[in-house]
Amino acid sequence: MILVDYLPHLMLIVLALLLMSGFPVGAILAGVGVGFGLLGVVIGEYPVQSLFLIPSKIYMSIGENLTYPAVPMLLFMGVALEVSGAARELLLCLQRILGRAPGSMCVSVILIGLLLAPLAGVIGASVATIAAAALPTMMAQRYRPEVASGVIAAAGTLGVIAPPAIMLFFLSDAMELTIGSMFLAPILPILCLAGAFICYFIVIDVLRPRSGAAAMPSENGRSILIYLIRSLVLPVGLIALVLGSIVAGWVSPTESAAVGAIGGGAMIFLYRGFDLALLRQALVRTMVITGMVFFVVLGAGIFSLVFRFYGGDDIAIGLFEDLSIGDFGVLAVVLIILFVLGFFIDWIEITLVSLPILYPAISQLDFSAYVGSEQLARLWIGALVALVLQTSFLTPPFGFALFFLKGAAPDSIRMAQIYRGVIPLVAIQLLMIAAVLLFPALVTILPKAVLGI
Template identity: 75%
Template structure:
């Protein structure tokens, strides 16, 4: 029957239209409404069901404790960039680590873990770090591939570091608490950061890059070292730690913690750049654009999923994996492979809001409680794996989503081949971490278990 083909045709239409370059939210809503009208014509979709669309959108956004925090976290990231906190923190760390080989690379990795989570989308994350760090790294005679690798790794690592906005949406998509989703990737992120830093320190020795004049570096700080550290290091890091810690500790709701972070970031604009209301207006404007983009996709995905599920689309993934008969681990690996490939072409917002809900009915039937320890920890483990796989996908040549944003933000002297060469060894480190998490789930479950149980 034609109605049995409709969910498959919806997916086909979605894939084709996504590659046309039209706004993703518009494509999702258009496909949903279009196929609903087709169902009305063939008498398979009752017209009154269309009136459920506003309720579906409200249920997705209005009833969520997660989504209200998103605009404020986006504002926090934009404000930290406009204030110059990112560059101040970068230079402060680099000056403090002046005697350490690869000090700038280490500083960039730390910056990515601290500031990239609030950038929201992978492009903004990588571009923000590239504009702050790339010119300085090239001026300090870092090879283009080393500078590119450090920036790409930092930008993608920050996308899954708490309080990353991606983790908010992922927690909602797989049905775990925000606190659990924040804690799960901490150990892998720290492990990756240590591995990346080790790689860059060794590379600095191998390439024998000229070191900074340490006396000049110390004299550049000027004035009181304590005041300098408070201004450039303690304030931005403390603000992020306050937001993250209050959410994990359960002291306040995510939206309340994010509002405190937004106010603090706004104050940093005035502290670093003087009382300039125009900068605050710019931060509001850029936040409005980012928020509109995110929630346009959310609303479009709500419309698409309503129609898709009405036609029985939830059964597609389940029936496919049942037919393959590959077991729970096989299903998990196939799902991760699909998400990995999707990460080459689309940002995490579309993947988490559209692709993951299509695959989730199959994921929800997997039973790893015997392997991980409990059904709840199994969800946390799968969520961390999805985050790591997407992060790796964004970094992987030749289609890595982050690599093209890096090329667009880098000086013309940095070639695409330099970027590919720079990220290749880092991708191998990423894949090794994913394999370790697959083999040893305790890497991601031990911290949530210790803190929350």
């Protein structure tokens, strides 16, 4: 029947319309998949026996994936570091180390974002974590709202793609890459971005000094060595241990995440005493975020099962073949599509639904000669996808991070001030994406050096 040829297109249209309804994404994905499966049964195009594959697909989506068990433990580690107050202590410790240098608080926030935001999991939690730790202190120290909101949005979004970010686990799975290589690929671009952001905020602080800045918090009566161990060495060491063990391949991601989770739980007792209520709070928040993430995973598994049965994988390939724009043209269109999607949906839906739909077309691209090998080319594309999504979350007027920041900020900070604060940062982001496009070695040099690929 002619209708069958259009079923995957109809699935995408229905999915797009329902996503704007506000219903849970996982339920929409599963519902559209099951609904079109039943429709296929009615018109005689989907075997009834295939419906019984859905429970198997639900199990295989998570149960047979060796890296997904690490996700809830890494999320708990991040939540525990926030609940324990380690995030705020680390922020103040970094500022104390930097002293009265221009933009010291901004520099500290960027570093905090690189260390703690990757463990927050989703963009909203990431920005909210940084805002809760930094915004009150920055306002007390007379930072302008544009500067404070800009640095928090930059730090929160930058951390979402910095290892050991949960996003990289799902991105490595979508791009058929190892966790270690996906962790290494974006490190150099991220460090370059962080350096550019830091330079920008230092220049801003020099050109427009703060009037009547409040004094920095002191730690009178404490040994500086004990203070540094407690506030800097322990949280940074825990994160470095988790990240380093995964990249080095000493243990599996799940085992490394388990150590991180135990360490995060211990941080609660170390910083806040033997408070079981705080531990329970951290566990509940972790369960909520984990449930949301894996509900989308399950829904995406059901949707993809039916979508691929109807030949959905051929949609993207056929579209780009008709355009005849070459490999770089196809890559540019894919990145633009993901950039626009990042205005409306979080990275979870993009990496689990949109990217797999586009991946058949991506897999046809041949950048081996340009980048060095087929695997390095996929790493390069994966890093570009991460950078583009991060830029999308930061870009006015629809950027996800901006709305979450407004929700976490006091009423005195207006949306227009947040927009003004992030526009220069978006320009820096776009320059970094252009640099990665022109110089793939920014992505490939570390995986080649460390893993020998």
